[in-house]
Amino acid sequence: MANFEELSNAVIAGNEAKVKELTQKAIDEGVEAIDIINEGLIPGMTVVGTRFKAGEMFVPEVLMSARAMQGGMELVKPLIADTDMPSAGTVVLGTVKGDLHDIGKNLVGMMMESAGFKVINMGVDVSAEKFVEAVKEHKPQVVALSALLTTTMLAMKDVIELLKEEGLRDDVKVLVGGAPVSQDFADEIGADGYAPDAASATDLVKSLLG
Amino acid sequence: MSILIVGELINTSRKAIKPAVENKDAEAIKKVAKDQDEAGAHYIDVNCGTQVFNEEETMKWLVDTVQEATKKPLCIDSPNPKAIEVGLENHKNGQPMINSITDEKERYETILPLVLKYKAKVIALCMDDTGMPETADDRIKVVDSLVPKLLDAGVPADDIYLDPLVKPVSTGDTAGLEVLDTVKYIKEKYPEVHCTCGMSNISYGLPNRKVLNWVFMIQTMTVGMDSYIFNPLDKNLMGLLYASQATLGMDQFCMQYLTAHRNGLYEE
Known part of the structure; x- marks a missing residue:
């Protein structure tokens, strides 16, 4: 033993x-x-x-x-x-188009991986089209979007809209985070959840999939 | 020569400011502007970037409101060039400052004309289209691209404030050193150009953040950083700034230090 x-x-x-x-x-x-x-x-x-x-x-x-x-x-x-390989689920993660910040996003990725999720880290400056391609390819349960700039926050909405257009919106939960992002903003753009830090993001994914 | 202080408090990403801006509570905003002015800020930063759906209109209101409370010039802060232009159009007192330009192609091309048109001081972030810098070399590469370009375009060296971009020491042991090495390089190669930064990123993810921020201010000042974007209402921070200025030979006859003392800055 x-x-x-x-x-x-x-x-x-x-x-x-x-x-x-x-x-x-x-x-x-x-x-x-x-x-x-x-x-x-x-x-x-x-x-x-x-x-x-x-x-x-x-x-x-x-x-x-x-x-x-x-x-x-x-x-x-x-x-x-x-x-x-045991997996709690698959998460497609990335910083949205026009935004090059990666520290917070990488912490989120690391915490989720450590909690047993398979994390597809798409990097920074990821277009809505690329997120949609990744959803088609990896069939994740969760798409997690990061933005650190107030000008790129709205690119999160673009991802959600494109997922809708492609008929994929109901297949995934969309999570948003980053310094200027709030629960209000998440609600406004129709995201499924918002987390203020990496540990909360991991808990949120667990509860959304639970 | 003394340290240029940009007061950072009027920013809608701060909990105390957001509702005041949304409710157009002019008195609350004016108080924060006046407090920062009286505490010694040379520029008052104005940022309403979180109001993504009506940022330009909000910027106009904020600039107008702040200028009713202070004669200090403003630092117009936004990732959105249109909001920056609205801020500049309505700027009245002295030379405005723009926060910020970068070496990202699109950002550079949209902000440079505003810098020239309004003869503004400009904060230049050490980043380009390849991403956020990790090492001092990453930053120096941007400095050596950006500074000659800005000078050639007709921006006076004295109006350029390079921000090396401070990253957390919690996610990279050398994060502080990379900034210090960058500042040393800038001061050596472009002595007329200024360096600025906000310190608070240095302490992200760690306890007792203030202590790390204070120490990093003194360390960066020692190698030549000559401007900061921070909260001037933090008395400890301001006290250390004036003391550090004096010991670095930037305060003739210790007058600023003594004035701060007489104003009660060091009283508990």
Whole structure:
């Protein structure tokens, strides 16, 4: 019986070497790779998300924990066939057209990935057309849009409108975020949700898909 | 030579300002303008970018309202060139400032004519179409493109305020250093050009943000940053600014420092 708690704690502590060591040990003992992910790595990251949201942990610590978790994931991934890879869902994520900001968006991507979502990170300055293409290709449950400029906020509406035109709007939940964005704005452009920070965004996705 | 302070408080992305602007509460806006003026701001920033559906009309109202409360010139702040032009058209007191131009092709081409037409000071962000800068070299590449272009176009060096773009040290250990190295380069190569920034990004994602912001102001000032966009009502910040100016030889006979002292800035 592997010590999943110790593994979770190593993730929480952001100790990459320890996470790798414990993951390898569990693999050698014959523990199922999927159990290592679901019982050890993800629960650790869930605690990180909760503490981050509560202001008990801070961005650099979250980044260290995510890196530690990735260290473990790299060891277990080759042992799992792609189709068996556990996934909480797929998220297409990007900063909208005309906007080059990426720090917040990448934090969101990292937190969602760590919570078990498959994240398709489209980068910055992503046009509505590209988002629609990505929806067709990856069939995500969620499209998450970021904008840091008041002039590019409206490009979020363009994405929603184009999804409607293409008949895809009902297939996905659209989430919006970024410094100038608010719940009011999200309601106004017909988004399904707004989150003020990366941990809330992850919780929101979970609740929208739950 | 002293530090140019741009008061940042009149911005509709701030919770206290948004309702005041939406309800056209002129007295509330005037008070914030006057407070910043009295606290020592040289320019009053005006930003109503979140009013995406009526930004131009809101800009006119804001500029008019603020100018009823202060004779200080304004820093017209918007990602939207049309809103900037409305602000400039209605600007009355002294030389306006534009926030901001960048080396993104479209932004450069739409903002430059406004800088020239209104003989404005301009904040120039160190970014281009390739994205936000990471390293000092990324920023320097933009500086070396943007500064000669602006000078050739006829913008006086003294009207250019380069903003290296401060990024969080929480997501990159060298984020502070990249800015310091950029400022050192600018001061060496273009000594007549100014440097400005807002510090608050440096502390994103970390506790005790104010302390990091204060320290970063002093560190950047030490290498030649000579303008800041911040909250001039923060007495600690202003106290450190005047003290730092004095110790860096930017305050003849320590007059500004002493005036701040007599005005009670250092009283608890």
